[in-house]
Amino acid sequence: MEKHSNPINSTELGQVVSSCACFNLRKASRVVTQHFDEILKPSGLLITQFTILVAIARVKSGTINELAEVLVMDRTTLTRNLKPLEREKWLEIELGQDKRTRIIKLTSTGEIALTKAFPLWQQAQNGVVEFLGESRWSTLLLQLAEVTEIHHSR
Amino acid sequence: MEKHSNPINSTELGQVVSSCACFNLRKASRVVTQHFDEILKPSGLLITQFTILVAIARVKSGTINELAEVLVMDRTTLTRNLKPLEREKWLEIELGQDKRTRIIKLTSTGEIALTKAFPLWQQAQNGVVEFLGESRWSTLLLQLAEVTEIHHSR
DNA sequence: TCGAAACGAGTGCATATACACTTAATTCAT
DNA sequence: ATGAATTAAGTGTATATGCACTCGTTTCGA
Numbered sequence A, B: 001m002e003k004h005s006n007p008i009n010s011t012e013l014g015q016v017v018s019s020c021a022c023f024n025l026r027k028a029s030r031v032v033t034q035h036f037d038e039i040l041k042p043s044g045l046l047i048t049q050f051t052i053l054v055a056i057a058r059v060k061s062g063t064i065n066e067l068a069e070v071l072v073m074d075r076t077t078l079t080r081n082l083k084p085l086e087r088e089k090w091l092e093i094e095l096g097q098d099k100r101t102r103i104i105k106l107t108s109t110g111e112i113a114l115t116k117a118f119p120l121w122q123q124a125q126n127g128v129v130e131f132l133g134e135s136r137w138s139t140l141l142l143q144l145a146e147v148t149e150i151h152h153s154r
Numbered sequence C: 001t002c003g004a005a006a007c008g009a010g011t012g013c014a015t016a017t018a019c020a021c022t023t024a025a026t027t028c029a030t
Numbered sequence D: 001a002t003g004a005a006t007t008a009a010g011t012g013t014a015t016a017t018g019c020a021c022t023c024g025t026t027t028c029g030a
Helices: A010-019 A021-044 A045-058 A064-071 A073-086 A108-133 A132-152 B010-018 B021-043 B047-059 B064-071 B075-087 B108-132 B134-152
Strands: A059-061 A091-096 A102-106 B061-063 B091-095 B101-107
Touching: A010 A021, A010 A064, A010 B047, A010 B108, A021 A045, A021 A108, A021 B021, A021 B047, A021 B108, A021 B134, A045 A059, A045 A073, A045 A102, A045 A108, A045 B010, A045 B021, A059 A064, A059 A132, A059 B101, A064 A073, A064 A102, A064 B021, A073 A108, A091 B010, A091 B064, A102 A108, A102 B075, A108 B010, A108 B021, A132 B134, B010 B021, B010 B108, B010 B134, B021 B047, B021 B108, B047 B061, B047 B075, B047 B101, B047 B108, B064 B075, B075 B091, B101 B108
Parallel strands: none
Antiparallel strands: A059 A102, A091 A102, B061 B101, B091 B101
C-alpha cells in the first residue's frame, strides 16, 4: 500500500516542476527582482532596499519589530538588511524610550535617495503591469495577497 | 515640471507597499517558502534543495548551464546551491566529454531522499491549493508563469 | 594550424533570508 | 519590592541569490 516506497515516477517529477507553489513563486521572484534591480540601478538602491526605505518613510519611525511586521519579514532578517542602509546613512537607528527597542528613522539623505528612486520604481512597476495587462496584473496582485495569508493559518 | 523634486507623498508611499510587483512577490515567496520548509523538515531537505533534486531527476543528467536554464536561476547561484547537496551525497558532479562542462547526476541516496520527501511536498502543496481553492490556485499559477516570461522580453 | 573569439564553469564579493540561541530590559504577580 | 516571566533585539550559522571577473577549453576563421 505504500505509494512511495518506489522511486518517484516521471509524471510526479513533472508535476513538481510545473505546479510547485514555492518553486514557481521563487522563480517569478527571481525574474521580477532582476527586472526591478536593473531599472533601479541608477538610483544606487536595490529593490529590496527601496522597499524597506518606503516602509520606514510610511510609518515615519518604528521599532524593528514593527517594521518587520509591516514587511512580513523575519525580524532578524530585517536587522541585517538595515546594515547597508545605515552604512549609506539613508537611515538612523536610535534607542527608544523603552531601552530594549531601537527606533528606525529615515534621514534626509534617505528621503532624497527615495525621491530619486521613485520614478524608476514607477517605470519598473509599469513595465510589469503593461507586460501582463491591467486585468491579469490586478488578479495576480490579489492572489499574491491571498496566498500570503497562509502564514496566519498556522 | 519635475514631478518628483519634492519628497514622495504619503499616497505614493502607500502605493508602493500595496502594489509593488516585486515586494508582493518576494513577500509571498517568503511566506510560502516557510510553509514548505516547515512541512519538509522531517525529510532533511529544504524546498529549494528538493526542487533542484527534482530538476536533476527529471533530466537524468545535465550540465550546470542546462540545469540553470530549467530552473530559471543564475548559473553561479546553482553552482553554489549544489554544494550542500553534493556534501550530503545526494548528487554527483563529474567531468563531461567536453572538459569545460560538469555533468550533474542524482545518486541513489538522492533518489531515496527524494522519494521520502515527495509525500511531504504533496502535503505542503495541497495545503496551499486547499487554502486558496482550486480555481484561485490555478489562476495564480498561470499568472506566475506569465510574469516570469518578462525576463525573455529584454 | 594557429590564434582569436566564444563558451562553460568557478570565485570574490555583497546582499537576502531565517532558525536557534543569547542578552538585556521591562512587566507582573506575589 | 523583588524575582520570574515576558519581551526586544543581536549574533552564530547556514543557505540563497546574482553581478563582475577570471580561467581553462573548445571552436572556428584566416
